[in-house]
Amino acid sequence: MRIPCPICGTRDRREFYYQGAASMLDRPAAEAPLEVWHDYLHLRDNPAGGTRDLWYHASGCGSWLVVERDTVTHEVLGAALVEACDAD
């Protein structure tokens, strides 16, 4: 499995750390109902097909990425930075 890091280029899976579903980025408002927070914290989809995950390029540039992949074909469809580089 290879992941196309937007900064480093396509790299081996060994360089990356898997965090979990990219839905973790959609944090509810602090005053949101308990069910919404429960869903955010504990409930995950388990799709047969397209999924979005958070991966950390631990041994490379050190960026968090949202990786789109297919759980049926194992195809990696793309990767995007969670936050753009801010020096430029």
Place this chain on the structure above:
Amino acid sequence: MVELNALSACDGLLPVEHGRLTLREETLGAITSLAPFKGQGKALSAALQAAHGVGFPAPNRMEVSGDVACVWTGRDQAFLLGPQPDAGLGAMAAVTDQSDAWAVVLLSGEGAEDVLARLVPVDLRPAAFPLHAAVRTELGHMAVSIMRIEAGLRIMAFRSMAATLVHELSDAMAAVEARRRLS
């Protein structure tokens, strides 16, 4: 005041030779981490160019001018290798002295890429990794920065891992050399 003798990171470990392959320690002078502040990337690159003759490198590259080099080491981060950094850089970037924190070794000789192919998940052959290319990756499970210079492949690892780095590389060098003798 006690006079202490400074030892290099690979003191007593290098050089190592296996057939055509050699591994030796490099002494680079100062190693300084440069992490530009928000929006300061271009200003830092211009200040670097004026003070040291090298710009801030693009990802996977290093900039070289004489004995001075600036190598990309991560997202919005590069290492200045050689000189003491100009004091003015501190206005545009977090500037951190890391001179004693790294073990720096040079792997050279025919088959150097074959040695690293056993340890590193990046294609380092010249066609994919030409002169002054530089990657941040792992060697075994060690975080390393690897770059191609005229003399060979330079590998930088955390100083605390120096003995492991030399051990891993030396074993791989011996294996590549043994295979060459068989063929």
